[in-house]
Amino acid sequence: MLKKFEEVLDKRKEAGILRTLKPKSAGVDFYSNDYLGLAGNEELQEQLLQKVQEKPKLLSGSSGSRLISGNSNTTDETERYIAEQHKYPAALLFSSGYNANLALFSTLPDRHDTIIVDEQIHRSVHDACRMSHARKLKFRHNDPEDLESILKKQTGPCYIAIESLYSMDGDLAPLQEISSLAKRYNAALIIDEAHAFGVFGFGLIEKYQLQNDVFVTVITYGKALGAHGAAILCDETVKSYLVNFASPFIYTTAAQDFLWMAIKTGYEFLKQKPELSKKLHKNIEIFRNQNIDTPSSEMSPIQAVLVPDNQQLRSLQKTLSDNDFLTYAVYSPTVKIGTERLRICLHSFNTEKEIEKLTGIIKAFI
Template structure:
């Protein structure tokens, strides 16, 4: 019977030959320039001690939720957390999910119907593409951060349109022209959905909050597995959209709720980061140190994600391995994950990196390229 699935083996062999085979590895020892722990909360001892104290006082937080939010998993803690998050972000409502991927599946598989159109930035996260397949809506792409291209596409559409962007993109580390996009989507009466996964915590509460676009955006996605150092995600939206998702979003209805410790850690993460502003100051300082090393990058100058284009999978792998041999943990993004010729070293900067580490990293990169 296994012979019927030989194409699986062939696909894996092809990736191995091309040097793009993915395998799971345990976390390695080294200097972290690859995780999304931008503010260092996932390793922050004071934050860990705070959470540990809460668990000691209420060990039931670690127990399973026992069911979906619609059955037995809707605790007072998750309700309080959602109310707090909505108020902090100045939205009517918030709806929590166990992960950002699950959140995007819920949004884009539920709101658009087969009669609607979803227009996505060509560099939008894979979770959005997967969700679009589930929605049966027509999906179109506009050129990355190209406002004029988005306008051209919107002009040609009839019926209801949704536009999906990220505020800070994880591959190029560049920022969306959100002010211009808001104007265009309002002009053409399209529903704008903004994924703030990488912007939250780095740019305060994100760019929607910075520019006070809460009433101009249909929904905002905030994730907590990056700058907040925990897990889960929230949809920030109106009471109407929240109620609609609770009633019709399969990824919400048919999944067991996370345990209360997750919701509590998000709650406390907000409080901790808001009272420890030095973490953000240190991150901003380290981004500036990296940028003055004058490495060519498509990334925004104030982004914690800095991409270095190495347009060849083999050269890119060689650089990554050289860095690893010197104790630097980085992430290489090979084609076909990105377009051929745009392969890159994806460097993540953190509040805890030192100037010496940053200069050591960039010195090796300069010698290589």
């Protein structure tokens, strides 16, 4: 058995795509999801520290799943607060966005249902669909016409799964068109706002006031909020159904109250600091003004630079690293051959000089 694993790993190593764990590097951050810099914000950390000093029990372990000994007043208060902020009837907290998607798609659809997913939906949704008894179909990325052609052929209940901002191409979904299609065909629309939350206020669902048209929204907190965990926004019936039947919720030990407190504090901090989002969008504008060819949205903090060759991409990333720029390269077969890319993440804390130097190296290279 070990020999089989070693052979597969050796092939990856020969191709130069073996994944390994490395310590966090020093350098200029153009690769993390910390879009607003909250993961290391000293003012926010002081607020969290003060709350822990006032209530040290926040650091205690939960001691069990939420259905046994792991529920608390802090958890319930945070869920009510989140639901109120997003104008949804209810919220259900999870320890990660991956777990939230596993719970949703493995539980709500049954063997008589169809899940129609954007072909670039997050891997967690694909994994969850494998746990479900429902049929899964894909539609072309951000293509409402292709989605409608699939919806027309369905005879039973359907779920539609999309992201509002996609992490690989950094492009935005046509939310209003897709929500209109979902309503027309009586399909349940599920939207993952992982990369939009914090970047666009409390997300694009709130920005376009689509709460009544979106069946379930997923918000994650490990990106712009600089924390961890996730929330499913839904109505009370869906929340109760998940609490009763979602294995990833039922059989997971609850996180300690510090996490839920940090999430609630993060929301409050976002409301206090609108200038962070403004600075981020200014930096996105500076990057776009450098005229780098990209499939990404002009409003996205994720800017993909296509470098359709693994070797060329590896050389570019090394050159950037030698200049102290931390970037993330996505090689085939993680993406299709010919669509290899450098994934640039912009932040509120990046400077104009850093952005101009980064893009100068990229333009000279490609």
